[in-house]
């Protein structure tokens with residue numbers, strides 16, 4: 008019996024694989040396991056810094072699911088390199104500020120950081136990109 012991808016499989020101290028599973032129920036494909044591990048490792052740095060649990064409301068997205076929710080055509084979510092994050096007791100803007108600082112300090116990997124009304128997007132694409140979700144742009148400039 009092979010049980011490499013059980014739902015309880017831990018990626019880091021505070022993150023398990025099932026938290027990154029697609030909302031349509033599909034598992035992270037084997038070829039993206041290294042990506043999701045790297046994502047979790049970087050999110051663990053954030054988790055340790057803020058000392059609060061992080062909820063991943065969207066991690067991996069299957070191409071079908073991404074299309075269904077009208078996600079970006081080359082979304083990092085389809086590579087299991089992205090997480091949309093919520094932290095209880097922190098605003099998306101505060102979460103974003105922590106991530107941006109940790110990237111500046113070289114503690115988190117460079118990547119995309121998107122600010123949305125109800126969550127913060129982070130991905131480990133390897134170079135910095137910043138953007139604002141719909142409705143955010145006018146309310147705050149970087």
Ligand SMILES: [Zn+2]
Pocket residue numbers: 065084089090091128129
């Ligand atoms: Zn996202």
